[in-house]
Amino acid sequence: MTETTTGPDSGRPIIELDRVEKRFGPVIALDGVSGGIRAGEFFSLLGPSGCGKTTLLRMIAGFDEPTSGSIMLDGKPMAGVPANHRPTNMVFQSYAIFPHLNVAENVAYGLKRLRLDKAEMNRRVTEALDMVDLAGYGERASHALSGGQRQRVALARALVLRPKVLLLDEPLSALDKKLREQMQVELRHLQRAVGITFILVTHDQEEALTMSDRIAVMFDGKIAQLASPEELYRRPVNRRVASFIGVMNFLEAQLVSGEGDQLSLDVAALGRVDVPRSQAPGGTNGGHISVGIRPEMLTILLEDSDRSPREVEGVISDANYYGDLTYYEVQLPGTEALATVTMRNTAGRRILREGMKARVGWSPEAIVVLE
Amino acid sequence: MSARGAGGWLKTYAVVYLAFLYGPVLLLPIFAFNDSTIISFPLKGFTTKWFEQLVNNPVLQGAVGNSLYVAISAASISTILGIFAARASARFDFPAKRGIMGFIMLPLVLPEIIIAVALLVILIQLGLDLSLSTVILGHVLVCTPFSIAILSSAFQNLDRSLEEASLDLGETRLGTFFRVTLPLVAPGVISSLLISFTISLDEFIIAFFLTGTEPTLPVYIWSQLRFTAKLPSVMALGFLLLVLSLVLLLAAEYFRRRAITRTGAQGAATGGLM
DSSP: OOSOOSOGGGOOEEEEEEEEEEEETTEEEEEEEEEEEETTOEEEEEOOTTSSHHHHHHHHHTSSOOSEEEEEETTEEOTTOOGGGSSEEEEOTTOOOOTTSBHHHHHHTTGGGGTOOHHHHHHHHHHHHHHTTOTTOTTSBGGGOOHHHHHHHHHHHHHTTOOSEEEEESTTTTSOHHHHHHHHHHHHHHHHHHOOEEEEEESOHHHHHHHOSEEEEEETTEEEEEEOHHHHHHSOSSHHHHHHSSOOEEEEEEEEEOOTTEEEEEETTTEEEEEEGGGOTTOOOSSEEEEEEOGGGSEEEOTTSOOOSSEEEEEEEEEEEOSSEEEEEEEOTTOSSEEEEEEEOOTTOOOOOTTOEEEEEOOGGGOEEEO | OHHHHHHHHHHHHHHHHHHHHHHHHHHHHHHHTBSOSSOOSSOOOBOOHHHHHHHTOHHHHHHHHHHHHHHHHHHHHHHHHHHHHHHHHHHOOOTTHHHHHHHHHGGGTSOHHHHHHHHHHHHHHHTOOOSHHHHHHHHHHHHHHHHHHHHHHHHHTSOHHHHHHHHHTTOOHHHHIIIIIHHHHHHHHHHHHHHHHHHHHHOOHHHHHHOOSSOOHHHHHHHHTTOGGGHHHHHHHHHHHHHHHHHHHHHHHHHHHHHHHHHGGGGGGSOOOO
């Protein structure tokens, strides 16, 4: 399917961004973004609306030029290269299916310029439609398609040209929840099958976590953190990233000492905690800091279990039962904020109610130190 | 209760309004087939001789030919100019855009007699002979704002990402225009052609001022009104023009609806006559 035979771990950059900046008048949309995207990986640009992720994608596609800085694609500088001469194809948020053409004509749109003979063209269109599970839909009018089918047509139309990079601009945002989850899995499989580099723009952190090899989290025109989903979830570099990805409990803390590889902290509600420096991925600037703990890394201990030094007694202020899980909001001593604790409702475990006392267990490994 | 009372008045109003609007028009076919040179009731009998007179009138046929030539030229030119202007205003931001568009649209509300006199003065100053070309020039000036108004809505309703998708798929800007933009605004283009054609066909003042020795149809009809004996055949001519207008209008609507079924919901907003 593609010339790229190397896997996502080869590390060869297909796209290199060097201090890319984009201004729209006085507004800075992108503020000096640098970084590399590896050949064959599923890469996501994740951030709230207005963070510059779509601007960056459009500049890679060639619809906009950076104000300064450079974009290299497969080793070639892209400055001044228009969209129709770039080896990238895009799946638009609105899908941009040509309404006056049927499904097969839509897919064949880009092939027309390659002046293939008719048999080869038909073969490639059929192959592309097969790939997205739309075999036999060629003669369908494009307005007779459902949202999910439109997206598949957009994918087939882009992939049939065998681009070096496929760009996806919030492709799942128009679909309902069930279809979206199904398409997440399918997109991931498709990417593995064709081996083409996918760059996905999304504001949905769950979508980015499930699909990507690596994610760049963007705020205010800058990349705040570029890491694998697991690293991003476990070791966010700052509070903003931490609260954007999933749910995070924050506790105030004081840095007591930070010699060698150990950090010694005095954490509200938890007391004295020693953690290795690797659990402070964003570094520390000393003094007053905060730590984060994910809700599922805290546990509510059973009443008859042995006492442990790693526990703190709190009061349940709210319990939300979700069948398989219960979300507890717990008031811990020495802190105003409520801590969220997620518990799996395993056999024999009692569901605690509002006002009951709860012993919350924690471990130093669950803690991430934030600046 | 009061709502029903108001509804009753509104119904009466609507009927009276429609009667005033279409009553006179209905007289055209009646007197076009009436066997009398005097336009009055009671009717004398059925005849088609007024239509025969039309067919045997070479001057009239010349005028029809002139009008068709002028209307087709003016419609084509103003639609092409309209495509340029509508696309530019829908796609790009440029300095003084609103002012420029405002001046282009001005002939829409400017009295035609002012345009006609101004053009006549300039043409005479330039030493140009009056001919059908000068009439076309004047009609383009009047028709272009209508073309722009119709085409602007077509271009504005066009999803910009469709053109970007075409570029992204390797097509050039020019190719994109012909393969994506033009087919999608086609209903607007056809509407613009038909409307401009209709406006030019029955435009009188500019044609009267700027025409040379070759009259257009309205100018010819006006010249015939002085002769009462010719009045019934003018009625017959009017009836034919009415039928032609209806056919054009229905054609415009047919194309618009066909475009909607072809392009789905997106075509529904690209403007039309009805």
